[in-house]
Amino acid sequence: MDEAVTTALDAAFTERSVERLTDVGPSWNGANETVGVVFADGGRAFCKVAIDGDGTRIARELAVLRYVAAERPIAVPEVLAADPDADPPYLVTGPAPGRELLDAWEERECDAEGGPRCEALLRRVGATLATLHAERFETHGEIVGSHDRDGLALERAPWPDVLLKTIERTREIGTSERLGHHYDAVIDCVEANRDRLGDAPAALLHGDVAMPNLFVVGDEPVGDADAGGIAPIDWELAHVGDPARDLVRAEDQLLNGFDTRGPDRYAAALRAGYAERAGGLPAGFAARRPIYEVVRMLGRSGFVDQWTTYVDEPMDALVDRAEAELRARLEAV
Known part of the structure; x- marks a missing residue:
């Protein structure tokens, strides 16, 4: 990994020396490696390399970062250098604006009792998603x-x-094949529900609305979803699809556990922020939500080994629980 990052940085910054690399925390993407970069001149950046040599994810993220910066009132990191065709493919961005949402979340003890300030953060996330989805595309x-x-x-x-x-992309970046048969079950569910999915609106989706991928920008007055904003990073899973899918995924990634759901008031705050900005929830949200909750199971199944570091249970117990959860979600469709 160090060699791949060094190769990318040498190619990107021929006249700028690197003082050191820093860890950015754990990643559940087995196909990439991302590190913090401290330059000798004091500047900072983040370098992502596709260690599997596939530049399509880098090309996608580069295109979306430029598009969002030009077309949406949403803050994103500045692109400093990129080459999807290099060996290895790489993307270097400046630091994200603001502070990590995770820090603001923990500071407010939102995993415990929480309160209006926690709900206000979630309304801002919902409003940012609605802003991202505001312009519709002609096709998916x-x-x-x-x-x-x-x-x-x-x-x-x-x-x-x-x-x-x-x-299939989730399968490519997944870190465990222990529950590989879940992919086939989810694919069968999507195929069986083509008619319910076919008339979905088309919007730009972030695709990975997780707490570490969101930064809080600006002031945070209680109850004001329009104050400041949320700056998302890590756009490599972006695609043009049903905005309901992004909203379902956001609720799941931000609030839910392996097979538990977060407080209803938090989910309601996220949806309220979205509806306030968009004038309502995405068309067809309720009808298609059960399908997207089936798809979200792959965030457990494909990474069950990663979950063992967060859930204090043996792998076999998590596998059994995942099997039961997938069956329940399939029955709910």
């Missing part, structure tokens, strides 16, 4: 790059097919 599709600085190049396809591709 996988993002394969950019036409120019302001446009996204799409591999157009019906939404169920795009959703299936994101499932």
Whole structure:
């Protein structure tokens, strides 16, 4: 990994020396490696390399960062250097604006009793997602790059097919095959519900609305979803799809455990922030939500080894619980 990062930084910054690399914490993506960079001149950056040599994820994230910076009132990190075709493919960005949402969350003890300030943070996340989804596309599709600085190049396809591709992408970056048969079960669920998915609206989705990928920008007055904003990072799973899917995923990643749900008031705050900004929840949200909750199981199944570091139970127990949870979600569709 160090060699890959060094190779990328040498190519990107021929006249700028690196003082040291820093750890950025654990990652559940087995195909990438990301490190913090401290330059000799005092500047800081983050370097992501595709250690599997596949530059498509780097190309996607590069295109989306440029697109969002140009087309959306959402703060994103500045692109400092990138080459999806390099060996290894790499992307270097400046630090994200603001402070980590996780820090603000823990400071307010939101995992315990919480309160209005915790709900206000979630309303801001919901409002940011609504802002991202505000402009609709003519068609769904996988993002394969950019036409120019302001446009996204799409591999157009019906939404169920795009959703299936994101499932395969989850399989590619997953870190465990212990529950590999879950992918087939989820794919079968999507195929069986093509009619319910086919008329979904098309919007730019972030695709990975997890706590470490969100930064709080600006002041945080209680109850004001419009104050400041949320700056998302890590856009490599972005695609053009159903905004309901992004909202379901956000609730799950931000609030839920392995097979437990967070407080209802927190989920309600997230949805309220979205509805306040968008004028309502995404069309078809209630009807398609059960399907997306089935798809979300792959965030457990494909990474069950990672979950063992957060849930104090043996692997076999988590596997049994995942099997039961998937069955319950499939029955709810």
